[in-house]
């Protein structure tokens with residue numbers, strides 16, 4: 001039997017992964033690897049993966065066979081920024097959780113997007129802080145019960161993709177984990193057609209342990225539910241407010257190919273100093 | 277090429293860093309360190325380096341960590357409030373053995389305190405500001421010339437030992453302008469890259485820091501701030517891995533103390549009256565010692581690791597020991613480890629940007 | 644080791660006066676240390692700037708006894724009483740500063756105003772300090788430094804007024 005296409009991008013010696021049975025992180029990894037394969041990427045020598053702290057941050061470290069920096073909680077984006085600025089030849093990808101990237105690291109996300117920093121950021125929105133046992137995250141639905149919202153979440157969730165679409169970021173998309181093909185294609189686009197500036201992909205994938213099982217569902221049942229719940233943004237826009245709240249708007253929010261931070265920085269310096 | 281310039285300590289740091297090979301700077305404005313940032317923004321692109329204004333100090337410290345792993349000598353500069361924000365990142369740099377230089381131009385704290393007023397209140401924080409067992413190097417210059425010379429040394433130590441170096445300066449040196457001879461670096465430490473069989477996070481002899489791979493060169497390096505083995509694989513459960521790692525990180529610094537630790541004696545080396553000091557405070561101390569005679573000044577250049585044996589040796593047979601500091605008493609704890617606290621006279625002054633004057637030291641020396 | 648300093652309030656250009664003096668002495672080949680103390684805001688608050696210089700390396704620039712001290716505002720005088728008390732030759736503005744024991748009152752602000760250089764009162768102060776210091780070649784060096792900065796005409800004119808004031812007072 002032929003080896004699975006993803007294995008060459010993995011450190012086999014650390015498999016199986018440490019994720020809970022049925023965790024959707026596996027589907028994302030598959031999509032990522034399929035995107036690499038379809039782009040003809042043989043190995044990940046010139047890729048650097050940067051992540052913070054959380055279950056999602058474990059995807060690259062230690063599983064992906066590439067250079068990886070597993071950084072502090074919330075600080076993946078600034079570390080990635082430093083790597084990219086110091087060596088623009090490298091392909092720098094950030095993978096992390098909603099708590100990591102939108103809460104404790106929210107400021108960095110906003111500013112990297114504003115700068116149109118040359119990074120691809122993939123954020124797993126699992127609606128909770130998975131690693132620390134399912135507390136509320138900035139993405140937790142209104143009313144949801146978690147250990148820190150025992151009477152229901154009084155806050156409303158943050159629409160991270162829309163917020164980032166409102167910055168200078170070049171590319172913004174959101175996909176549900178049930179939308180495998182468009183997700184994989186979106187990753188491909190963010191590495192090829194749109195290969196510069198800030199690219200942000202939000203992956204909606206409820207935590208199987210602290211959201212799905214708490215709802216009394218299996219990961220499989222939840223996937224079927226997501227297939228109905230996740231709709232294209234164009235359809236979502238025409239819905240009533242009530243209907244919108246029951247659905248997740250997915251698709252490409254923005255796709256531009258403006259020069260990223262590095263090109264712009266170098267241009268200004270070349271203009272002023274007349275070299276480079 | 278040697279240039280004789282008239283520079284503030286902050287400006288001297290920039291030229292020293294550039295001469296040391298620093299090619300990446302990330303920072304966030306804060307008085308009294310901002311001039312470093314302004315000059316870096318201007319000078320770095322001229323030597324092919326990269327400058328970025330970060331969104332906050334959390335970003336700044338983490339950006340330089342990333343840049344260091346990508347192969348550039350990197351630094352940031354800040355002051356009290358920003359230095360506090362950087363602590364977690366500095367701890368990460370210690371754990372991942374990332375060479376960095378962090379300049380703290382001290383001002384009067386805590387909190388916002390007095391932004392433009394000199395102080396020496398961050399000594400303990402520079403050493404112990406992070407959680408967990410962690411050891412790094414702290415160096416304190418005394419003049420703008422030393423800001424230039426010692427920042428080069430700071431980069432060399434950072435590279436040689438794969439450790440963050442805190443460059444603890446105070447506002448008087450940062451903003452005071454003096455003659456600075458830009459003489460260039462005598463020697464620059466070059467980062468050692470590993471062969472395929474050399475682990476990037478371990479060595480048999482803890483005194484020899486492991487080689488550091490550079491991102492993008494096929495090492496498939498795993499960098500993590502969690503407890504890891506010599507190849508970078510996480511082990512967040514085992515006693516052995518953790519104990520071995522943090523012990524090695526400590527020994528890497530403390531077992532090289534003879535190479536790292538530096539101090540200087542001024543005045544009368546045989547005198548029994550001794551002043552112990554660091555940073556700008558040493559200048560009025562040396563002045564006072566010269567004026568009254570019969571006084572030795574023991575000036576610490578390296579504040580961490582601190583060679584307590586050397587300190588004890590220098591203080592053996594001392595009569596009166598005086599410790600002047602621009603804080604409420606921090607260096608005095610070190611002196612008290614090797615000399616009876618009851619016999620130590622302190623001079624503590626902080627706020628308003630008023631230095632300790634020689635007259636005040638003389639009064640205590642002669643009392 | 645020789646020294647000269649300026650006391651005043653934010654906005655009067657005290658630090659600039661010290662900077663120009665420092666740079667001047669540096670150009671003349673001295674070892675120089677220039678220090679200052681000011682608030683975070685541009686206006687208001689006591690400001691102090693001074694320079695020490697010598698033919699040898701400077702051991703300690705943190706001194707209380709200045710050879711020459713020019714005071715342009717009461718705020719500065721009050722805040723730095725210790726310096727005022729211990730300094731040797733003290734010149735103060737007769738209108739903006741309360742009488743200083745053993746000091747010499749001069750119409751610094753008044754003269755600056757009369758000649759239309761009120762904004763450059765700091766350069767008048769520099770002229771006075773410079774004449775008292777009497778360092779060889781200082782006027783030419785000041786001229787050179789001021790040429791490299793903004794508002795050369797205004798500043799050099801004010802500097803000249805300071806030189807004259809000091810000469811008239813025969814100090």
Ligand SMILES: Cc1ncc(C[n+]2csc(CCOP(=O)(O)OP(=O)(O)O)c2C)c(N)n1
Nearest residue numbers: 053054055056073097098099100129130131
């Ligand atoms: C400064 C800091 N605060 C808190 C923590 C504890 N912590 C670890 S992971 C985590 C939340 C992770 O949530 P998320 O980023 O959403 O990742 P997930 O596990 O859900 O994939 C927290 C709060 C930490 N490691 N560091």
Ligand SMILES: [Mg+2]
Nearest residue numbers: 097098128130
């Ligand atoms: Mg999460």
